[in-house]
Each structure stands twice: as C-alpha cells, then as structure tokens.
Amino acid sequence: MKIDKRVRDGVTVLDLEGKITIGKGDVALREAVQQLLADGVDKILIRLEKVTTIDSSGVGELVSAFTTVTNRGGKLKLVNLPPKVNDILQITQLITVFEVYDTEDEALASFT
Amino acid sequence: MTVQELHLALGSRFENVELAQAAVDEVIAAHGADEEARHWVGLAVREAIANAIQHGNRLDASKRVDVAMRFSGGVVEVEVADEGEGFAPEAVRDPLAPENLLRTNGRGIFYMRRFMDDVVYGSTAAGGTRVVLRRRIVDRLEGSQER
Numbered sequence: 101m102k103i104d105k106r107v108r109d110g111v112t113v114l115d116l117e118g119k120i121t122i123g124k125g126d127v128a129l130r131e132a133v134q135q136l137l138a139d140g141v142d143k144i145l146i147r148l149e150k151v152t153t154i155d156s157s158g159v160g161e162l163v164s165a166f167t168t169v170t171n172r173g174g175k176l177k178l179v180n181l182p183p184k185v186n187d188i189l190q191i192t193q194l195i196t197v198f199e200v201y202d203t204e205d206e207a208l209a210s211f212t
Numbered sequence: 213m214t215v216q217e218l219h220l221a222l223g224s225r226f227e228n229v230e231l232a233q234a235a236v237d238e239v240i241a242a243h244g245a246d247e248e249a250r251h252w253v254g255l256a257v258r259e260a261i262a263n264a265i266q267h268g269n270r271l272d273a274s275k276r277v278d279v280a281m282r283f284s285g286g287v288v289e290v291e292v293a294d295e296g297e298g299f300a301p302e303a304v305r306d307p308l309a310p311e312n313l314l315r316t317n318g319r320g321i322f323y324m325r326r327f328m329d330d331v332v333y334g335s336t337a338a339g340g341t342r343v344v345l346r347r348r349i350v351d352r353l354e355g356s357q358e359r
Binding site: 122124155157159163164167184193196197 | 314
C-alpha cells in the first residue's frame with residue numbers, strides 16, 4: 101500500500117492507495133499513524149478513495165489508529181470511502197464508530 | 213480447458229496470502245465469477261489463510277498451509293488446513309457485540325461467514341485446523357438445469 105501525507109487547513113491528510121491487508125498494508129498504516137503521533141499531530145484525516153481491499157487486519161489497524169489518536173485527545177476521521185470499504189464498515193458496524201465524510205472539504209471543516 | 217481443482221502447499225508467510233488469493237481468483241474468474249463474487253471470495257480466502265498462518269501455525273515458516281480449491285456445479289469450495297494444535301471457533305467473541313466493537317482483532321471468521329455461503333470448521337488427522345469455505349459463484353450453468 102502507498103501512503104502520501106499532506107497538510108491542509110491544519111489537518112494532516114493521509115492518502116491511502118492499494119490494499120490495507122495483513123503483513124504489509126496494515127503495518128504501513130500503523131507506522132504512518134505512530135509517526136504522526138510522535139510528531140505531535142492530533143488532527144488526522146484518512147482518505148480511502150484509492151483503497152481496493154481491506155481485510156480484518158486492516159480494519160483492526162483502522163480501529164487501533166482511531167482509539168490511539170482519540171485516547172491522546174486527537175481526532176481521526178475518514179473520507180471518500182469506496183463502495184467495498186463502505187460495505188465492510190457497515191457490515192462490521194464500525195460505521196457507527198468512525199466519523200465518515202463524503203468530501204474532503206466537509207471533513208476538513210468538521211475539525212474546526 | 214478451465215481448471216477444476218487447485219492445490220497449493222504454502223509456507224507460513226503472509227506474502228503467500230497474496231499468492232493464494234491470486235491463484236484462486238484466476239480460477240474462479242475463468243469459471244465466470246463476476247467482480248463482486250471475486251472480491252468477497254478473495255477476502256474470505258485471505259482470512260482463512262491468514263488465520264492458518266498466524267493462529268494455526270503461529271508464524272512458524274517451516275509449517276505448511278495446504279489450500280485445496282474445487283469448482284463444481286457453479287460452487288467454489290476452498291479448503292484451508294494448517295499444522296497447528298486445533299481451534300474452537302465457538303470460543304471466538306462476537307465482533308458486533310458493543311463491548312467488542314473497538315477490538316483490533318477477532319473479525320476474520322466473521323468475514324468468512326459473511327462473504328461465503330457456508331463455512332465449516334474441523335480438524336486434520338494431525339490435530340490441526342481445517343476450514344472449508346463454499347460459495348455459489350455462478351447462478352446457472354450454461355446448458356444445464358442446475359440453479
């Protein structure tokens with residue numbers, strides 16, 4: 101999985117591309133979020149538009165990132181869920197846990 | 213001629229999950245599975261193999277995961293067996309229970325049961341875990357009365 105990082109309106113946006121799956125994608129996501137926390141970042145938006153597959157380990161990693169950031173007083177939100185990722189979050193009922201937005205502008209506005 | 217059966221013997225490394233999924237995907241695509249079926253079967257197969265590697269063989273690369281795929285009458289069947297010490301699937305927590313929703317693991321079997329028509333757990337002769345996944349991937353076979 102490829103992760104690009106950028107900052108917009110004071111929020112760090114992670115653009116994820118590819119598979120969030122066991123052994124590689126999940127580890128990459130964990131390391132990216134841990135690095136942000138180490139750098140003192142507390143507003144994180146994860147853009148999932150180009151994610152093709154998310155397995156149970158990938159879902160676990162998203163949950164872990166969410167709880168870690170939240171427990172440190174930060175915010176982690178999701179934007180641009182592709183249909184199959186949306187299906188997974190619906191099926192696992194995690195759609196009720198995450199703050200999910202359709203557009204990046206809406207998501208960024210929610211941090212203020 | 214399309215492949216009716218596939219057998220893979222994998223070392224317990226996560227990169228082999230990709231390999232096995234790709235092999236199964238190629239076969240079910242050749243049998244007419246649509247993109248939806250290919251995606252969800254692929255995810256379920258990934259979960260079964262990842263569980264065998266991680267929880268069954270406990271990441272011991274010298275232990276094998278056997279994958280057998282059969283295709284018959286529009287139904288794909290994938291059997292995954294490990295060399296672990298067995299497993300009681302009924303002991304797994306319900307990942308949808310409110311107290312488990314924020315757990316970071318424990319969703320693999322849920323994935324399999326959700327994406328396949330039938331998931332059956334059993335044991336190998338050596339005491340490892342064997343799971344058999346089935347899903348109808350073609351509604352009706354051309355030239356047959358089967359549904």
